[in-house]
Amino acid sequence: MHTTAPVIDPGLTFASVTDKISSIVLKRKTPIWWFIGFAISFMLFQLMMLAITQLLFVGIGVWGVNIPVAWGIDILNFVWWIGIGHAGTLISAILLLLRQKWRTSINRFAEAMTLFAVAQAGMYPIFHLGRPWLAYWLFPYPNTMTIWPQFRSPLMWDVFAVSTYATVSAMFWFVGLLPDFATLRDRARSKPFQIIYGMLAMGWRGSARHWHRYEMAYLLLAGLATPLVLSVHTIVSLDFAVGIIPGWHATIFPPYFVAGAIYAGFAMVLFLTIPLRKVYGLEGFITMRHMHNMAKVMLATGLIVGYGYIMEAFFGWYSGNKFERYMIWNRMHGPYAPYYWALILCNIITPQFLWFKRVRGNLLMLWLISVVVSIGMWLERFVIIVTSLHRDFLPSSWGMYEPTRWDWSMFIGTIGFFFTLLFLFLRFLPMISIFEMRTILPEAEVEE
Amino acid sequence: MTDSSPTLPPHRRHLVPKLYGVMAEFATPSDLVAAARRSYELGYRRINGYSPYPIEELWEAIGFHRTGLPLIVFLGGLVGGLAGFFMQYWMEVINYPLNVGGKPFNSWPAFIPITFECTVLCAAFAAVLGMLALNKLPQPYHPVFNAPNFAMATRDRFFLVIEASDRKYNHDEVVQLLKSLGPLDVSDVDV
Numbered sequence: 271m272h273t274t275a276p277v278i279d280p281g282l283t284f285a286s287v288t289d290k291i292s293s294i295v296l297k298r299k300t301p302i303w304w305f306i307g308f309a310i311s312f313m314l315f316q317l318m319m320l321a322i323t324q325l326l327f328v329g330i331g332v333w334g335v336n337i338p339v340a341w342g343i344d345i346l347n348f349v350w351w352i353g354i355g356h357a358g359t360l361i362s363a364i365l366l367l368l369r370q371k372w373r374t375s376i377n378r379f380a381e382a383m384t385l386f387a388v389a390q391a392g393m394y395p396i397f398h399l400g401r402p403w404l405a406y407w408l409f410p411y412p413n414t415m416t417i418w419p420q421f422r423s424p425l426m427w428d429v430f431a432v433s434t435y436a437t438v439s440a441m442f443w444f445v446g447l448l449p450d451f452a453t454l455r456d457r458a459r460s461k462p463f464q465i466i467y468g469m470l471a472m473g474w475r476g477s478a479r480h481w482h483r484y485e486m487a488y489l490l491l492a493g494l495a496t497p498l499v500l501s502v503h504t505i506v507s508l509d510f511a512v513g514i515i516p517g518w519h520a521t522i523f524p525p526y527f528v529a530g531a532i533y534a535g536f537a538m539v540l541f542l543t544i545p546l547r548k549v550y551g552l553e554g555f556i557t558m559r560h561m562h563n564m565a566k567v568m569l570a571t572g573l574i575v576g577y578g579y580i581m582e583a584f585f586g587w588y589s590g591n592k593f594e595r596y597m598i599w600n601r602m603h604g605p606y607a608p609y610y611w612a613l614i615l616c617n618i619i620t621p622q623f624l625w626f627k628r629v630r631g632n633l634l635m636l637w638l639i640s641v642v643v644s645i646g647m648w649l650e651r652f653v654i655i656v657t658s659l660h661r662d663f664l665p666s667s668w669g670m671y672e673p674t675r676w677d678w679s680m681f682i683g684t685i686g687f688f689f690t691l692l693f694l695f696l697r698f699l700p701m702i703s704i705f706e707m708r709t710i711l712p713e714a715e716v717e718e
Numbered sequence: 719m720t721d722s723s724p725t726l727p728p729h730r731r732h733l734v735p736k737l738y739g740v741m742a743e744f745a746t747p748s749d750l751v752a753a754a755r756r757s758y759e760l761g762y763r764r765i766n767g768y769s770p771y772p773i774e775e776l777w778e779a780i781g782f783h784r785t786g787l788p789l790i791v792f793l794g795g796l797v798g799g800l801a802g803f804f805m806q807y808w809m810e811v812i813n814y815p816l817n818v819g820g821k822p823f824n825s826w827p828a829f830i831p832i833t834f835e836c837t838v839l840c841a842a843f844a845a846v847l848g849m850l851a852l853n854k855l856p857q858p859y860h861p862v863f864n865a866p867n868f869a870m871a872t873r874d875r876f877f878l879v880i881e882a883s884d885r886k887y888n889h890d891e892v893v894q895l896l897k898s899l900g901p902l903d904v905s906d907v908d909v
Contacts (some may be wrong), residue, residue: 284770284874410809418809422818427831434835437844445846449872453770456869472856475863476871478754479782480853481772486787487849491842494795498838505831708771716775717748 275562277372278710279554287555291700292457295549295676300697303549308693314686317559318658320562330400332676339659340673344398346651347681349392349506351688352432352533356499357535358384359439361493362446366488371710372563375555378703380547381443385597386691387538388436390684395428397680424508431505438498442491448474448484449705503531516597517658520585524576526612533571533617534647540640542692544633545601546701555702558631565630570645572621574648579618593663595701605670606657609649616646736909738861738879740892741868742901747773750876753899754779757880760895768862768877787848794844795837802836803829834902865907879907886901 282290324332335342358380365373394406408429410419419426451471458464474480507527510518540561546558588599601610620642623629630636661668695701708714744750750767757765758781767776777783806829810816815823850856862868862879871877878901880892896904 288770288873297734403751410805418814420816420818421806421810421832422821422825422828424831427835430832430835437839441842441846445849449771453872454887456872468858469856472850473858473860474855475860475868476768476770478767478769478773478777480855481769482777482782483785483787483849483852485772485774486785487791487845490788490791490845494842494845496840497834501831501834501838508831562827565858705771714747714771714773716751716773 275557275559277376277557278707279557279558280712282554282707282711283713284708284711287711288453288457288704291555291702291704291707292454294696295454295698295700296457296459296463301549303394303696304693308690311686311689311693313585314683315690316683316686317679318683318687321676321683324676325397325680326402333680334672334674334677335398336669336671338662338667340670341398341655341659342671343673343677343681344394346648346655347684348391348394348398350648350650351387351394351684352435353390353503353534354501354505354538354644355384355387355439355535356528356531357539358382358387358434359442359495359499360532360535361539362442363492363499366492366497369573370563372560372708374710375552375557375702376539376543376564377441377561377706378446379543379701380535381439381446381702382692382695382699383535383538383542384439385436385443386688386695388432388439389691390688392432392436393684395432420677424505424512427505428509431502435498435502438491440494442495443493444666445484445488446703446706448472449476449500450700450703452476453704454700474503483585490562500528516591516593517582517586517601517645517654517657520582522578522581522585526575526581529571529574529578530647530650533568534576534644536568536571536663537640537647538635539642540564540568541644544637547694550701552702555707561629561633562630563637565624565636565639568640569621569624572617572624572643576618579614596661597658600661601653601657603660604657606653606660610653610657613646613649613653616642617651620646737889738864738907738909739879739883740889740896741862741865741877741879741905741907742899743870743903743905744876744878744901745868747776747876749900751779752777753878753896756899757878757895761879761886762884762892764881764887765850766879766881768871768879770872770874770876785852787845787852790848790852791841791845794848795841796854798840799833799837801840802833804875805836806832807855836850861907861909866902866905875902 314438333342333344335344358377361373361380362377362384366377378386396402399405407413408419408426419429421427448471451467452474455464458467504524504527507523511520511523513519543556544561547553563703586594589595601607622637623635623639629639656671660671742753744753747769750769751773754765754767754776758779763781765780766781767773769776803826807824807826810825810829811823817823818825821828862877866875867875868877878896878899880887880896882889893904
């Protein structure tokens with residue numbers, strides 16, 4: 271590794287790591303920007319509640335979806351949010367298996383991001399059902415109609431994949447938090463906090479026997495979460511690829527979607543951690559090394575995504591199928607062409623700046639690139655969903671799609687909900703894994 | 719701090735807390751591991767270390783090498799996978815056969831994604847619940863919490879306990895041994 275920046279500030283000790291991270295939750299005065307940020311997020315969250323109420327009262331017609339574009343930005347946002355979530359699992363599970371020590375200071379935060387993003391994602395398909403109160407029909411339960419779900423459909427796979435992903439991510443997160451709850455329990459001064467963290471810690475006492483089983487459980491969970499995260503976005507991509515719509519029916523979809531998910535997820539991690547480390551003074555924990563590494567992951571996955579776009583165009587031409595050819599021509603020159611070219615600009619051109627070390631070391635540039643990539647990944651799903659559906663085979667069934675203000679309210683509202691959860695997390699839970707930070711300190715070495 | 723106080727009359731002796739063990743407090747992980755190793759070498763088996771982060775050398779030193787957790791997780795995954803597949807098989811082939819696009823009723827490749835998800839789900843539950851069950855958590859009360867300074871076990875202190883239930887246990891010998899291992903403090907732990 272030619273980047274010389276350390277993974278952790280060498281001046282830190284067990285005591286200072288513990289005190290610094292736990293004081294954010296227990297001691298430091300809640301900063302004023304926290305209240306402002308929380309208030310804004312909470313307001314937007316209320317917008318989401320309003321949008322959902324409107325949707326339930328009036329019906330799915332308040333959204334812009336209709337035949338032929340029955341999957342509008344609602345399914346788009348589902349894919350976008352769940353993709354963002356994937357970076358958290360990648361950082362916490364895959365990088366753990368690869369023994370990447372630098373993951374340690376960002377995994378807790380990234381896992382929280384995963385959970386909150388999956389919570390947003392999970393809402394969309396349910397509300398998109400039209401009769402969301404019947405969502406439980408998706409689960410195989412014995413019912414008076416004496417029928418069962420149709421398990422050959424990727425939409426059913428999705429139900430199992432997303433619910434498993436949400437459950438396993440939540441368990442992984444909670445297990446990771448267990449020793450830190452004990453730390454907070456022992457540091458808390460006020461009775462209510464002692465009781466709440468005490469209950470969450472379940473009586474954790476740092477016994478060597480417990481640690482052994484704990485480490486084993488954590489490792490096994492990482493081993494399980496790794497194929498899981500790959501399967502989730504693969505299955506999401508199969509929602510499209512199994513359909514025979516031109517622009518969807520392509521074998522490149524699974525790897526291309528997984529790479530896109532990681533790409534979007536790392537962009538979101540950078541987008542959030544760059545300001546956070548600054549305001550909480552955590553530069554000793556989340557160092558420039560992290561920034562460089564995350565930028566490199568973004569560059570690598572960005573290139574895979576770029577390859578995916580090129581292959582999509584190539585397949586369209588090489589297939590010799592006139593519908594496929596028209597699909598790609600329509601993307602580039604049709605009514606939604608500006609979206610396509612904006613997508614190319616955001617997702618292929620912009621990440622090329624990350625080749626330069628100066629750019630990777632410049633936090634403002636990195637932050638701006640992560641914003642651009644997040645928008646780009648949103649546009650990618652817009653292009654895949656809308657341009658493929660709006661002109662498929664018969665010109666007589668072509669149509670146009672435009673999101674309504676309720677579509678936008680719901681989307682902006684979920685961003686508000688996401689940040690509401692994130693602000694609560696920052697205030698009440700340790701955003702960096704304290705016990706894992708202790709393990710990478712120099713004094714943690716046992717001298718024989 | 720308790721001693722088995724012989725000064726109390728017999729009918730009041732039940733008021734004296736029973737002893738859980740003797741605890742030594744160390745400043746560094748190396749001291750703790752060395753002390754644990756020494757105690758184990760001397761034949762003590764009911765010993766346990768407490769540390770703010772996982773120390774592989776420590777559980778090796780107290781002779782705790784194997785855990786049944788991988789087996790539990792494997793069985794969890796196996797049960798989940800079989801249940802996941804045969805749930806679909808039973809519903810789509812036996813209980814409610816439905817012709818979908820001319821595919822066979824037992825179109826097993828299409829059942830694999832859900833089989834996989836069920837495998838992972840059950841294995842993950844087995845890992846988490848198995849870890850908690852083997853560790854006997856949640857456990858709100860434990861004698862070691864009575865020890866002075868034990869709150870530091872979640873910050874930067876390292877503790878070694880030789881439990882009174884050890885077959886070789888002799889209070890004075892154990893106290894002497896622990897004092898000889900360079901601790902910051904040695905104290906009795908009440909049950």
